[in-house]
Amino acid sequence: xxxxxxxxxxxxxxxxxxxxxxxxxxxxxxxxxxxxxxxxxxxxxxxxxxxxxxxxxxxxxxxxxxxxxxxxxxxxxxxxxxxxxxxxxxxxxxxxxxxxxxxxxxxxxxxxxxxxxxxxxxxxxxxxxxxxxxxxxxxxxxxxxxxxxxxxxxxxxxxxxxxxxxxxxxxxxxxxxxxxxxxxxxxxxxxxxxxxxxxxxxxxxxxxxxxxxxxxxxxxxxxxxxxxxxxxxxxxxxxxxxxxxxxxxxxxxxxxxxxxxxxxxxxxxxxxxxxxxxxxx
Amino acid sequence: xxxxxxxxxxxxxxxxxxxxxxxxxxxxxxxxxxxxxxxxxxxxxxxxxxxxxxxxxxxxxxxxxxxxxxxxxxxxxxxxxxxxxxxxxxxxxxxxxxxxxxxxxxxxxxxxxxxxxxxxxxxxxxxxxxxxxxxxxxxxxxxxxxxxxxxxxxxxxxxxxxxxxxxxxxxxxxxxxxxxxxxxxxxxxxxxxxxxxxxxxxxxxxxxxxxxxxxxxxxxxxxxxxxxxxxxxxxxxxxxxxxxxxxxxxxxxxxxxxxxxxxxxxxxxxxxxxxxxxxxx
Numbered sequence: 001x002x003x004x005x006x007x008x009x010x011x012x013x014x015x016x017x018x019x020x021x022x023x024x025x026x027x028x029x030x031x032x033x034x035x036x037x038x039x040x041x042x043x044x045x046x047x048x049x050x051x052x053x054x055x056x057x058x059x060x061x062x063x064x065x066x067x068x069x070x071x072x073x074x075x076x077x078x079x080x081x082x083x084x085x086x087x088x089x090x091x092x093x094x095x096x097x098x099x100x101x102x103x104x105x106x107x108x109x110x111x112x113x114x115x116x117x118x119x120x121x122x123x124x125x126x127x128x129x130x131x132x133x134x135x136x137x138x139x140x141x142x143x144x145x146x147x148x149x150x151x152x153x154x155x156x157x158x159x160x161x162x163x164x165x166x167x168x169x170x171x172x173x174x175x176x177x178x179x180x181x182x183x184x185x186x187x188x189x190x191x192x193x194x195x196x197x198x199x200x201x202x203x204x205x206x207x208x209x210x211x212x213x214x215x216x217x218x219x220x221x222x223x224x225x226x227x228x229x230x231x232x233x234x235x236x237x238x239x240x241x242x243x244x245x246x247x248x249x250x251x252x253x254x255x256x257x258x259x260x261x262x263x264x265x266x267x268x269x270x271x272x273x274x275x276x277x278x279x280x281x
Numbered sequence: 282x283x284x285x286x287x288x289x290x291x292x293x294x295x296x297x298x299x300x301x302x303x304x305x306x307x308x309x310x311x312x313x314x315x316x317x318x319x320x321x322x323x324x325x326x327x328x329x330x331x332x333x334x335x336x337x338x339x340x341x342x343x344x345x346x347x348x349x350x351x352x353x354x355x356x357x358x359x360x361x362x363x364x365x366x367x368x369x370x371x372x373x374x375x376x377x378x379x380x381x382x383x384x385x386x387x388x389x390x391x392x393x394x395x396x397x398x399x400x401x402x403x404x405x406x407x408x409x410x411x412x413x414x415x416x417x418x419x420x421x422x423x424x425x426x427x428x429x430x431x432x433x434x435x436x437x438x439x440x441x442x443x444x445x446x447x448x449x450x451x452x453x454x455x456x457x458x459x460x461x462x463x464x465x466x467x468x469x470x471x472x473x474x475x476x477x478x479x480x481x482x483x484x485x486x487x488x489x490x491x492x493x494x495x496x497x498x499x500x501x502x503x504x505x506x507x508x509x510x511x512x513x514x515x516x517x518x519x520x521x522x523x524x525x526x527x528x529x530x531x532x533x534x535x536x537x538x539x540x541x542x543x544x545x546x547x548x549x550x551x552x553x554x555x556x557x558x559x560x561x562x
Contacts, residue, residue: 114408116454127395
């Protein structure tokens with residue numbers, strides 16, 4: 001079958017073999033952030049497709065909410081300026097706030113640090129019929145301490161095993177987990193950070209720590225690669241999203257989410273024939 | 282070394298080999314609820330020892346709270362009238378409410394049922410320095426559906442694996458977990474239920490469901506046995522407490538908790554020499 005823009009090879013961008021012995025080591029550097037595997041080659045057309053997909057997702061979310069058999073957890077990870085906020089607006093923006101929640105994870109407070117790092121995460125998982133989007137996630141609780149050298153290899157491995165167990169339990173109890181790594185190049189990040197500094201209306205998004213993290217670019221890329229290698233499981237695979245192009249990023253994520261929802265064979269609960277005869281006075 | 286009342290063979294009452302291949306199948310019926318392995322043989326003396334132990338535990342909890350390196354989760358399971366409330370009063374009653382919390386788990390509400398069964402449990406785990414006592418626990422989320430025939434063998438096994446993973450994560454992140462099965466005989470339960478019915482001041486503790494559960498005594502004993510067999514792990518062992526005697530029950534549990542706390546080598550954080558010179562005006 002000829003490949004079209006709508007049926008690219010998604011498998012090449014997904015990592016789900018973390019637990020296989022001898023699985024090839026995973027590295028983000030094998031992916032070009034400038035690639036556009038889901039693009040038609042025409043940006044105007046791509047944008048129209050994204051708009052259509054966002055509408056489709058709105059309809060599917062309505063059905064998902066009514067069906068109530070599943071929960072959907074979307075995890076967005078990526079460096080600063082990789083487009084996590086933009087994804088939420090561009091891909092999930094058409095969905096009804098009824099049944100969709102976004103959680104933006106910051107550094108844990110005292111209450112959370114007095115417990116295991118999954119404690120606050122578990123509290124915010126989706127209920128039946130709900131879609132929850134994590135803007136950053138429990139992965140930060142490994143990535144940041146790894147880059148800062150606060151935890152060693154043993155504890156890093158232990159945390160990823162804990163995360164795999166936690167995510168498996170969630171999927172076994174009805175949660176669909178989709179994890180996206182928004183993959184941009186170092187050059188693209190420079191341009192986006194510079195843009196934030198140029199535009200006073202974007203200053204609120206700029207934090208001094210962004211530049212510190214940028215200085216540790218290579219360490220973070222390595223930590224992300226390791227995280228994906230260790231936690232790309234059959235039940236909660238990672239999708240690597242080439243994200244230098246915002247349109248392509250939205251196109252790819254929207255396509256993956258739509259495919260996942262369609263694969264659930266969602267249905268409205270059966271109607272009650274007697275209700276149709278009721279006349280409301 | 283001669284065995285005294287203070288050094289009985291605790292190992293015989295602990296189950297922690299759930300994950301060992303070929304581990305002997307565990308059955309509660311191998312334990313006599315009327316045994317008193319921790320007793321001196323003199324009830325008055327035993328009661329005095331319990332009182333002393335409860336005071337010791339108060340001191341240890343103060344130290345535990347100041348030390349803040351660990352969290353202690355005590356799980357009390359057992360049939361109706363097995364003495365869970367009495368244990369909390371008799372063993373933990375001297376501890377300061379500052380740093381000790383009891384959670385009595387009832388049937389989950391709609392909010393909890395819309396999520397995985399560990400969601401509400403995870404919210405109430407102890408923070409650093411805290412002692413949390415679960416009066417019933419996440420084990421009810423397997424025991425009850427098993428006895429009611431609502432889940433099959435596959436899902437039962439899956440839930441116990443999930444619980445083992447969850448408890449391992451908690452212990453890996455600093456929680457000490459002590460699980461106690463309060464083991465009474467069917468005759469002893471009859472006497473205690475009858476007493477509740479005789480005394481109007483105890484009617485508040487009586488529920489119609491207690492008699493239904495009693496009718497399924499054998500099913501529950503079997504379900505408890507299976508639960509203990511599957512979840513008595515090295516990191517979160519079960520202790521079987523012969524509990525027909527309330528004094529013995531308290532004596533045994535207090536001894537186990539004390540040993541566990543003493544094994545942590547708790548310490549007050551180092552004093553600040555400069556503070557001793559401050560004169561408060």
